[in-house]
Amino acid sequence: xxxxxxxVRPRAIGTPLDRLDGRAKVTGxxxxxxxxxxxxPVYLHAVQATVARGRIxxxxxxxxxxxxxxxxxxxxxxxxxxxDTRDAELAVLQSDAVAFRGQFVGGVVAxxxxxxxxxxxxxxTTYDTQPHDSVxxxxxxxxxxxxxVNGGFATDTEQGDVEAALASAAVTxxxxxxxxMNHNNPMEPHTTVAVWNDGELTLxxxxxxxxxxxxxxxxxxxxxxxxxHVVSPFVGGGFGSKGTPHAPVVLAAMAARLVPGRAVRFAxxxxxxxxxxxxxxxxxxxxRLGADRGGRLTAISVDAVSQTSRIKEFAExxxxxxxxxxxxxxxxxxxxxxxxxxxxxxxxRAPGECPGMFAAEVAMDELAEACGLDPVELRIRNxxxxxxETGRPFSSRNLVACxxxxxxxxxxxxxxxxPRSRREAGHLVGLGVAASVxxxxxxxxxxxxxxxGAGGRYTVSIGAADLGTGTWTALAQIAADALxxxxxxxELRIGDTAFPPASVAGGSSGITAWGSAVVHAARRLRxxxxxxxxxxxxxxxxxxxxxxxxxxAMYAFGAQFAEVRVDEETGEVRVPRLVGVFAAGCVINPKxxxxxxxxxxxxxxxxxxxxxxxxxxxxxxxxxxxxxxxHIAANADVGDIDVSWIDEDDPHVNPMGSKGIGEIGIVGTAxxxxxxAHNATGVRVRDLPITLDKLx
Ligand code: MOS
Numbered sequence: 182x183x184x185x186x187x188x189v190r191p192r193a194i195g196t197p198l199d200r201l202d203g204r205a206k207v208t209g210x211x212x213x214x215x216x217x218x219x220x221x222p223v224y225l226h227a228v229q230a231t232v233a234r235g236r237i238x239x240x241x242x243x244x245x246x247x248x249x250x251x252x253x254x255x256x257x258x259x260x261x262x263x264x265d266t267r268d269a270e271l272a273v274l275q276s277d278a279v280a281f282r283g284q285f286v287g288g289v290v291a292x293x294x295x296x297x298x299x300x301x302x303x304x305x306t307t308y309d310t311q312p313h314d315s316v317x318x319x320x321x322x323x324x325x326x327x328x329x330v331n332g333g334f335a336t337d338t339e340q341g342d343v344e345a346a347l348a349s350a351a352v353t354x355x356x357x358x359x360x361x362m363n364h365n366n367p368m369e370p371h372t373t374v375a376v377w378n379d380g381e382l383t384l385x386x387x388x389x390x391x392x393x394x395x396x397x398x399x400x401x402x403x404x405x406x407x408x409x410h411v412v413s414p415f416v417g418g419g420f421g422s423k424g425t426p427h428a429p430v431v432l433a434a435m436a437a438r439l440v441p442g443r444a445v446r447f448a449x450x451x452x453x454x455x456x457x458x459x460x461x462x463x464x465x466x467x468x469r470l471g472a473d474r475g476g477r478l479t480a481i482s483v484d485a486v487s488q489t490s491r492i493k494e495f496a497e498x499x500x501x502x503x504x505x506x507x508x509x510x511x512x513x514x515x516x517x518x519x520x521x522x523x524x525x526x527x528x529x530r531a532p533g534e535c536p537g538m539f540a541a542e543v544a545m546d547e548l549a550e551a552c553g554l555d556p557v558e559l560r561i562r563n564x565x566x567x568x569x570e571t572g573r574p575f576s577s578r579n580l581v582a583c584x585x586x587x588x589x590x591x592x593x594x595x596x597x598x599x600p601r602s603r604r605e606a607g608h609l610v611g612l613g614v615a616a617s618v619x620x621x622x623x624x625x626x627x628x629x630x631x632x633x634g635a636g637g638r639y640t641v642s643i644g645a646a647d648l649g650t651g652t653w654t655a656l657a658q659i660a661a662d663a664l665x666x667x668x669x670x671x672e673l674r675i676g677d678t679a680f681p682p683a684s685v686a687g688g689s690s691g692i693t694a695w696g697s698a699v700v701h702a703a704r705r706l707r708x709x710x711x712x713x714x715x716x717x718x719x720x721x722x723x724x725x726x727x728x729x730x731x732x733x734a735m736y737a738f739g740a741q742f743a744e745v746r747v748d749e750e751t752g753e754v755r756v757p758r759l760v761g762v763f764a765a766g767c768v769i770n771p772k773x774x775x776x777x778x779x780x781x782x783x784x785x786x787x788x789x790x791x792x793x794x795x796x797x798x799x800x801x802x803x804x805x806x807x808x809x810x811x812h813i814a815a816n817a818d819v820g821d822i823d824v825s826w827i828d829e830d831d832p833h834v835n836p837m838g839s840k841g842i843g844e845i846g847i848v849g850t851a852x853x854x855x856x857x858a859h860n861a862t863g864v865r866v867r868d869l870p871i872t873l874d875k876l877x
Contacts (some may be wrong), residue, residue, distance in 0.1 A: 185725065189700055189836050193658040194306060197772035201414070201673075207847045211415045215372040219444035222374065226297035227429070227449075228287035229456060230279040230305045233313035233801025234491075234522045237277040237306055244303040245289055249294035249730040253439040261438050263431075264403030269492035270525045271401055273431040279308065280492045281315075281524050282802040283456030285428050288443060290436050300308030313522035315801035317488045319465040321549040324486060324517040330498040331532055332622075332688070335579040336572070336716025338504055340556040341511030344467075346480035350471030353546045358468060358540035359868045360851075361793035363461040364803070364811060365529045367648075369417025370451060371458050373430045374438035376444040382434055387417065389424040389680045390685030391644045397426045398434065404812040414676035416648045420784075422458045423648070424687040429457060455806035459527025460794065462497050463488040466540040471511075476552040479508035489518045490525040491609050495524065498533035502618055502848075505734060505840045508565035520854045522801055528687065530784060531844035534619055535851075539788075542615035542852030543867060546859065556614050556856065557584050557593065568734035571839040576733035576833035579764035582615055583740035583827060587614070590823055591742040597787060600863035615852035617739030617763070619845035621693065621834050624684035627700040627724040631706045632663070633714035638670045641702070644683040645675040645695040651773025652691060658769055659696040659837055663703035665712070681721065689737075689841025692769060693834065698724045700836040729833040732760055737840040739763035741782070741849040745857035752873030756786055756854055757820035763845060766831045767838035774842050778824040781846015787814035789824075789851035793870050829869065 205211035212218075242254040260274035261666025272287050287304055291297035326336050347353060374385035382402060388394050390781045391411035399409045418422065433447040448459065471480035485499035500514035529535075549556035561581050567574050587593075596612040597603050603610040629643040641660045647653045653673060661668040674680055684694045711717045729735075744758040761782050768774045791812035796802040805811045824846075831838050851869055858876065859865050867874045 187836065188832060188838060189659065191662055193661040194767065194837065197669065198654055198658060200651060200773065201655050201657060202647065213369055213417060214374055214385040214387040214413060215446060215448050217374055217412065219374055219376060220446040222293055222298040222446045223440055223736065224294040225292055225433055225445050225447040225455065226289050226301040227432060228289065228301050230282055230284045230286045230766050231306065231446055232279055232308045232310045233282040233312040235279050235308040237279065238309050240287065241305040245300040248300040250292040250301065251289060251300045252292065255287065255436055255439065261435050263401045265400045269309055270428060270756060271426060273428050273430050273435065280836055281490060281522055282800060283524060285432055285457065288432050290439060291836055300760040306789060307494060313801045314796040315521050315523050316796050317463050317519055317521065319486045321519055324519055326493060327496040327516065327518055330496040330501065330516050332498050334498050334501050337515045339513040343480045343482050343511045343513045346511035347471040349471055349484065350479050351474045352471040352472045352548065352551045354468065354544050356468060356544060356547065356867055358466045358543060360464045360536040360539055360704050361869050362463040362796065363422045363792045364455050364527055364794050365422035365459060365815065366454060366808065367420055367422065369420025370449040370454050371423065371429045372448040373433035373509055374444050374446050377437050377441050380818050381408045381410065382500050384430065384434065385412045386430060386863045388413050389646050390418045390647060390683065393678060393684045394426055394430065394823040395678050396733065398430060400740055401431060402406050402434065407624060411678045412676065413646065413779040416646060419648045420530045421532065421687065424528050424685055427458050441481065451808055455794065456524050457804045459525065461529035461532065462526040464497065464499050464536040466499060467498050468540055468544040471551065472547050472548055474552065475643050476548065476562050478553045478563050480511040481507065481509045483514045483727045484518050485515065485537070486519065488521050488523060488526060490523050491520055493525045495526045497536065499537040502534045502537045504570040505568050506541065506618060507563040508569055512569065530781065530847050531619060534848045535669055538618065538848045539851045539869060540871040542849055543855050546613065546856040547865065549685040555598065557588050560584060560616055561830055571734060573732060573734045576735045577829055578731065578736065578738060579827055579829055580740065581737040583738055583764050585760040586765055587740040587742045587760050591744065591758065591760040596860065600860050605715065607749055609746065609749055609861040610746050611856065611857045613743050613745065613853045613857030615741045615849035615856060617648040617741055617845050617849035619689055619737050619841060619848055621735035621737060621840045622688040622690040623726050623730045624690045624694045624728045627683045627694045627698040628681040629695065629702040630681050630719060630721045631702040633716060633718040637666060638672065639664055639666065640672045640674060641699055642674040642680040643680055643695050644680040645691060645697060646686040646788060647675060649684055650777060651770060653690055654773055655769040655851055656695055656699060660699050660703060663700040689845065692839055693841060694724050696839065697835045698722050733833050735834055737763065737765040737842065737845050739845050739849065741853040743853040743857040744859050745854060747861050747876055749860065751799065754790055754858060754871055754875040754876065758823065759786060759850065760823045761846060763826040764829045765826055765839040765842050765845065766829050768826060769837065769839055775824050777842045778846040779822050781844065782824065782850050783814060783819055784853065785847040785850020786819060788869060789813065790818065790856035790870050
């Protein structure tokens with residue numbers, strides 16, 4: 182069955198239903214991983230390396246072991262041997278080598294979390310220290326080209342003759358932009374409860390995908406996938422850091438092996454989140470644009486540099502969005518990596534598009550300025566008729582409508598083209614715009630089961646995840662419409678490997694993948710049993726292939742507008758207004774969707790003004806590794822965020838006609854703020870975050 186074989190007739194879809202899990206969450210009855218009832222649990226606390234590179238020469242665990250309540254002290258000497266050590270990030274405690282500061286070198290299991298934590302502080306480790314290199318410098322001569330970049334995209338692309346086009350362009354922009362290292366900090370840190378029973382492993386895990394955890398953890402312990410059970414009904418955010426397993430789940434499962442039958446509870450502390458849970462690499466992007474005097478692009482060139490770790494490669498796909506965003510006959514993109522003695526970078530909300538569209542959209546603002554053109558108009562002039570990279574038509578592309586609606590909502594006509602020309606009460610005021618984009622990824626391999634119950638009720642089961650995104654509600658709405666029953670008659674079951682396999686909540690693909698499986702299951706049930714299936718009747722549906730992905734370029738688009746006010750005396754930057762208008766297909770639930778987009782834009786504002794992990798090159802670690810020093814936008818930093826979307830009918834993306842909305846909200850926000858700051862002050866900030874020292 183194909184994705185587009187018939188559309189779901191919307192009834193529940195499109196209604197702003199309150200979160201079905203809202204009451205349980207606000208009353209505290211929703212149990213997160215750490216809170217699962219597991220008898221009499223014991224507690225794990227990790228011991229971390231205090232050097233950035235070297236070998237462990239000695240670990241003294243005597244004092245730790247003597248602490249009352251301590252049951253076991255785990256080091257590389259006594260840790261269970263893993264069956265598969267190919268993923269060096271997950272090969273926890275398998276050797277004496279230290280590859281980055283903060284890496285796990287041990288763990289203490291005790292009857293209380295306090296005893297475990299105290300005892301962990303008593304473990305004394307000595308090292309044979311080696312020189313380390315932990316700071317990304319773009320001028321180094323050992324940058325290398327990875328085989329591909331995150332998402333499986335080509336490392337480099339080249340179409341036409343960029344150098345010749347740039348040499349003959351009437352107008353050019355040639356600038357370097359940098360984005361800061363950022364750390365995922367969901368409210369709920371990474372938590373695991375692990376318990377072994379009869380050789381099988383159960384994990385209560387805060388994760389973006391229970392089946393993903395199962396498939397990656399099972400081989401480490403030499404288990405078959407069905408010998409690992411993963412349960413994760415509620416998750417307090419992830420932003421990508423819970424989209425792949427990291428070292429903590431492995432350490433917890435190892436520790437639990439030492440106390441069979443007893444559950445080991447493990448939660449990272451907030452500071453530990455800055456070492457072992459992934460992060461967004463810093464980027465350095467050299468962008469060159471060539472255009473005619475009317476602002477029509479002739480050439481786009483993006484050379485992106487980011488960092489990876491010594492032990493495992495992660496290649497941020499920073500330049501990928503530039504390949505499809507605007508019409509330009511001559512285009513090239515490259516990605517290069519510096520391999521450093523640092524923790525392994527990973528996914529953070531819109532990896533690739535988020536840093537990439539910061540640089541590209543500030544460069545577009547610079548081009549508009551160089552051409553004397555309105556930046557909205559510049560973007561409209563460079564709309565491609567088809568995907569410039571593949572030549573395929575877009576399944577739908579409504580960036581222009583978003584730009585026009587956003588301009589109307591923010592009052593763009595009041596923007597002065599010349600920077601530094603609007604002053605209000607001691608503040609320089611400016612407006613800025615940037616475009617957003619996010620791909621519609623198709624992830625095959627999910628399946629869902631629909632079972633008819635008494636009284637026209639249905640149970641829908643799939644191992645999907647709700648990170649706080651609204652899955653519990655939106656998926657129930659999709660099921661209700663596919664079954665043509667009110668949503669109250671649908672009981673959804675997610676977040677457990679006991680349910681049919683589901684792809685990971687990543688790449689904003691969850692609702693597309695899981696919703697398609699649910700729709701197919703519901704249709705199969707109705708095809709087999711008609712409108713009134715007997716109690717106990719059941720059908721399963723799969724997310725197979727969507728042939729339309731071969732024919733169309735599929736993306737969600739958006740336009741971000743910012744109003745920035747800069748204090749003339751102090752340089753303090755405030756953003757009283759953000760306007761985001763999106764074209765993301767059918768919106769399943771306007772209430773939860775709006776929250777996703779507001780959340781993404783808030784995170785983009787935070788990236789623009791605050792977030793920066795500072796690496797101390799001497800120690801080889803992030804110095805500001807807690808929320809006191811790693812600044813995240815607080816409530817008082819966030820002004821009015823106006824989110825809306827335009828009606829968009831896309832019959833190709835999936836049976837619901839929906840596009841992912843989890844990530845697009847962060848894309849372009851920081852560029853809109855930077856462009857507004859330039860319009861306000863005349864100062865072009867090309868390096869995030871936009872702190873006051875850069876504006877004075
Ligand atoms: Mo998202 S960063 O793809 O989990």
